[in-house]
Amino acid sequence: MGVGGKFWELLKSYARFEGFDFLRDKKVAIDLSFWIVQHETALKNQALNPHLRLTFFRTVNLFSKFGVFPVFVLDGTPSPLKSQARMVRFFRFSGIDASTSNVAEEGVSKERNSTFKKCVNDCVELLELLGMPVLKANGEAEALCARLNRDGHVDACITADSDAFLFGATCVIKSLRPNSKEPFECYNMSDIEAGLGLKRKHLIAVSLLVGNDHDLNGVQGIGLDKALRLVRGFSEDEIFDKLYEIGKGHVPLFQGEIRCAADATPCSDESSPKAKQSHCSFCGHPGSKKAHFKSCCEYCITDSNEGCLKKSQGFKCNCSSCDKVRKDKDKKKHENWWINVCNLISKETKFPNDEIIEMYMCNNHGEFTEKGPLLEWGDPKTDLLVDFLAYHQSWQPSYIRQRMLPMLSTLYLRELARNPNKTLLVGQYEFHSIQRVKIRYGHQYYEVKWKKAISNELSCAVPVEQSNMLEEEFTEVDDEPIGLLDESIEPQIHVDGCWILTDENPELVLSAFPEEALKFRQEKELKVMKRRKISTPRSEGSSEMSESSKPQGVQLSITEFYRTTKTPSQAKLGEDLVKQSSSPGVGSSKQKRKVSGSKLSKAVRRRLLFG
Structure with a gap:
């Protein structure tokens, strides 16, 4: 809480x-x-x-x-x-x-x-x-x-x-x-x-007012907003002393500049006038209505000088007298708020609680040696851990070892960066290569391939005869982690059990295997450059083909297209046929049939038949 x-x-x-x-x-x-x-x-x-x-x-x-x-x-x-x-x-x-x-x-x-x-x-x-x-x-x-x-x-x-x-x-x-x-x-x-x-002391004061793990109630009637407004009125060095004074019933002087969005402008030190100056009921400015009808006041400016302007709805006068009255009202309002809050605090018994303040300010929260706390990280005790989880969680030993593999590989890479003599992961696998770069949620990983180095003395982390069974175990709901930070980084295991794949941090791999990591990066850069070189000629060739396939002129309408595609002989022949068809005679219909049956283009035949 x-x-x-x-x-x-x-x-x-x-x-x-x-x-x-x-x-x-x-x-x-x-x-x-x-x-x-x-x-x-x-x-x-x-x-x-x-x-x-x-x-x-x-x-x-x-x-x-x-x-x-x-x-x-x-x-x-x-x-x-x-x-x-x-x-x-x-x-x-x-x-x-x-x-x-x-x-x-x-x-x-x-x-x-x-x-x-x-x-x-x-x-x-x-x-x-x-x-x-x-x-x-x-x-x-x-x-x-x-x-x-x-x-x-x-x-x-x-x-x-x-x-x-x-x-x-x-x-x-x-x-x-x-x-x-x-x-x-x-x-x-x-x-x-x-x-x-x-x-820090301000936060402790807020917890005393609104409640904490040691006092759930706090001060009745004071919420977080009031507590913040109160403690902001004091510096960190004096906040506890002021709370002691208020708890004993002594109300400190009103702090005119409590930092809060609801606070008004701080009051001035000038004494307020004994009586408020009279104001015109028509325009709302200082003076009488009768005088303002004769001539406009200094606050109302009109072209004809015929009189004052009527005040709008919600009008507030900004004269010195009205401004002073508003400041006095705000000051009185804040003083009343201050007194009410102090009265609420003074009603509490033993406020503030010395035991709670001492508990928060104390530095003796743990037993340390002269050199400080003992912070040492050791290697996992794999065999004992497998027995422990198999007993309490009923997990298969092979499943437990697989779930531990990301942690073991991280420890191996860290140790190898410090001591290059260490060669085998979990005593069985040696570094083979970096397969590819994987990106998860915008973060890069190296997929590292580990090859089994010893096949006789030590068994695989995943026995061959159990590989199919384990693949089914990974899909079970009870064994799949869920929730915050509970998804396991599941290693990929080859069918024959001779090599495994793990996802590792690139910088950690670089520190453990600098030559292999640099070689992988160089090969990756070369592949990218080759792809760029191959894609550039293709793009140029495609642009040339597209330019050659474009029409030389503007697209023509259908009538313009037919006119331009006619040959001069076809056009002359068409004109002769039109003349013959227009002259009277018995053989006109035969000539038409003869013309229609001749080997003319489709456009010419359409023009002759339909005009």
């Missing part, structure tokens, strides 16, 4: 949507409890052990697809305030009145229920088998994530609790959308400070 009052909606306009390489080769702290709750909510009745299933797929994809070094953080023992707030939230969602419950405030259990603890322990065991570092906070997990981020041990935090900013986080990733060109919804504290004008 974090800060109440739809706090995330307030920050939505300051979000940045970053691309695939935003977190590549960077360290990220992850609130594991947030993942588990999200898994259970989304896939509670749709999959077996969703917390294990999605934690496995998300970790593999974060590590291989986005090149992230994840650090998982667990919740420690919650504070009594957090336990009480958790119980109040449970009563509220269950429709039970918490005020009528007989649970004593000091007797609230600090531990979570056994089911949730079991989910956490299962995920921790899975992450340790994957070689991921896991840290445990003294209290809130997002507090330790924020401290790691603030101290520079990690570059960002992945959590949906907005109070990570209150603990000091500088970069928070609220959600991830892997199937898009910009998968990371990122919030930077610098953008929030520049846009809202609020710093």
